[in-house]
Amino acid sequence: MMAKASTIVEVNNLTYQYTDRPVLQNLNLNVEEGAFLGLVGPNGSGKSTLIKCILGLIKPQAGKLSLFGSEVHRFDDWSKVGYVSQRANRFNAGFPATVFEVVSMGLFGQLGLFRFMKRNDRDKVMQALKTVEMDAYAKQPIGKLSGGQQQRVLIARALVSNPTLLILDEPTVGIDATSARRFYELLRKLNQDQGLTLLLVSHDVGTMTKYVTNVACLNKSIHFHGTAHEFETNPNLSSLYGYDVQHIIHEHEEIAK
Amino acid sequence: MIDVFFQYDFLRNALIAGVLIGLIAPMLGVFLVVKRMSLVADALSHITLTGIAFHLLLANFFAIFSLYDPIYMGMVFAVIGSLFINQLRTVYGHFKELAIPIILSAGVGLAVIFISLADGFNTDLYSYLFGSVAAVGNNDLMTIIIIAAIVLVLLFVFYKEWFFLSFDEEQAAISGLKGKWLELLFSILVALVIAASIRIVGILLVSALMTLPVASAMQWAKSFKQMFVYAAIFGQISVLSGIFLGFHLDLAPGGVIVVFAVIILLLSLLKNKIVKVSMNRNVQNR
Ligand SMILES: Nc1ncnc2c1ncn2[C@@H]1O[C@H](COP(=O)(O)OP(=O)(O)O)[C@@H](O)[C@H]1O
Numbered sequence A: 001m002m003a004k005a006s007t008i009v010e011v012n013n014l015t016y017q018y019t020d021r022p023v024l025q026n027l028n029l030n031v032e033e034g035a036f037l038g039l040v041g042p043n044g045s046g047k048s049t050l051i052k053c054i055l056g057l058i059k060p061q062a063g064k065l066s067l068f069g070s071e072v073h074r075f076d077d078w079s080k081v082g083y084v085s086q087r088a089n090r091f092n093a094g095f096p097a098t099v100f101e102v103v104s105m106g107l108f109g110q111l112g113l114f115r116f117m118k119r120n121d122r123d124k125v126m127q128a129l130k131t132v133e134m135d136a137y138a139k140q141p142i143g144k145l146s147g148g149q150q151q152r153v154l155i156a157r158a159l160v161s162n163p164t165l166l167i168l169d170e171p172t173v174g175i176d177a178t179s180a181r182r183f184y185e186l187l188r189k190l191n192q193d194q195g196l197t198l199l200l201v202s203h204d205v206g207t208m209t210k211y212v213t214n215v216a217c218l219n220k221s222i223h224f225h226g227t228a229h230e231f232e233t234n235p236n237l238s239s240l241y242g243y244d245v246q247h248i249i250h251e252h253e254e255i256a257k
Numbered sequence B: 001m002i003d004v005f006f007q008y009d010f011l012r013n014a015l016i017a018g019v020l021i022g023l024i025a026p027m028l029g030v031f032l033v034v035k036r037m038s039l040v041a042d043a044l045s046h047i048t049l050t051g052i053a054f055h056l057l058l059a060n061f062f063a064i065f066s067l068y069d070p071i072y073m074g075m076v077f078a079v080i081g082s083l084f085i086n087q088l089r090t091v092y093g094h095f096k097e098l099a100i101p102i103i104l105s106a107g108v109g110l111a112v113i114f115i116s117l118a119d120g121f122n123t124d125l126y127s128y129l130f131g132s133v134a135a136v137g138n139n140d141l142m143t144i145i146i147i148a149a150i151v152l153v154l155l156f157v158f159y160k161e162w163f164f165l166s167f168d169e170e171q172a173a174i175s176g177l178k179g180k181w182l183e184l185l186f187s188i189l190v191a192l193v194i195a196a197s198i199r200i201v202g203i204l205l206v207s208a209l210m211t212l213p214v215a216s217a218m219q220w221a222k223s224f225k226q227m228f229v230y231a232a233i234f235g236q237i238s239v240l241s242g243i244f245l246g247f248h249l250d251l252a253p254g255g256v257i258v259v260f261a262v263i264i265l266l267l268s269l270l271k272n273k274i275v276k277v278s279m280n281r282n283v284q285n286r
């Protein structure tokens, strides 16, 4: 283990508004290296907005945002950051690309202009596909896979550039419970074995808290940031952030099997 | 039958031009189709007509314009139109396709005015609308060769970037790809290819050459790379048939090209249907 973890994401007093009403206000959040942080919050609480700010896709009206110690708009080493968006698997299902081609895209930013995939890059793609256990599907058209399989492929695409930080926005939406659990196990393995720092937005609070190390609760700003255990044992938080409801549904599913 | 094409300069020109546009139009069309922008080709071809009509009008008043090929004015208009479409697509974020009817009708409206001011239709205009085997002069050919070279080089250089952008704009932006700039370059190329293809295919049918071979390619390709190979092959078959039959039967080549492209598409669909049915049989026989 590392002696002292460094801060990878640093958000200070962030305010963001699409219209005149702020969606995020005076928000503070740090993500330490090696953490597996689950970000929870009700629908419309600004989770995706926060993620987009962190990625520099949208520009906040106020506040400071750093990635790996440099300000987001100056940060340029994007191969260190993997991202799977909320809408990621809603691409045009008929898109005529193979699983291999989709994962290759993860290397394009690193390759830059006038450079093409070499053998070494192709090996990286196959390695990433192996990590998510999808190497057997390399030549399949992406549109022919199930939702869970597509999600794995998109994780592989985010992993192929060997990032330090992986950000996932509701990756288990539309995936059955069993696949979702396998998916979380994969994330835990990446976090524990490869030291990958993970920021995971999830609705599925009951299941998610069993895998993450830390939980942050968001509603316009961060209301709680602590260990998964602290979150689970705090009755106020559990009811506020839908833990109980999700938990019951989850248990129910277990019984139904 | 083929040697006649090398006896006459104009036929040789048409043949070389045909091979080139039969290559670049469908290849660029692959990106247009997967971005769900096939109709952009239609809008831009009509804007090209506006440019050509504007040139013909100017030529009535200023003799100097008669020295130049109207296609250059067409290209200028097409490029400006493509910039407008790009802009309108951002303005109407959720109704991106609105940009197409806006540009298309504005283009046709202006073209009609220019044409009536320039004393109406003449045979020249007819050949722009439907294409012509005899229309490719030496200057035209040079322009087409230059455009084809530019397109092929840029397709090779920006293949990864355009591929990523058409699949997933947001993710591409995070990877550090300069989306806006690449989008713009792509639109300009589409405008140039359309203007270059018009001599042979004609304004009304040029978008078909960019989309029909791609639609057929989708039935065969097993990867995104293969899309380009199939689209180019089907484009070649259509264009060459169009030029040969167009010349021998004295038909407008644009029409023959499109009819062949449609036949290829029908055969491709049929082939996939047969494959599916036989696969189902195999499953049932087990
Ligand atoms: N592009 C946008 N324009 C205007 N409002 C938006 C936009 N995107 C999101 N919002 C609003 O911002 C709030 C937060 O949205 P979001 O970050 O997507 O929430 P979450 O991901 O937590 O469900 C919501 O009220 C939503 O309606």
Ligand SMILES: [Mg+2]
Residues within 6 Å of the ligand: A047, A048, A049, A086, A169, A170
């Ligand atoms: Mg969201």
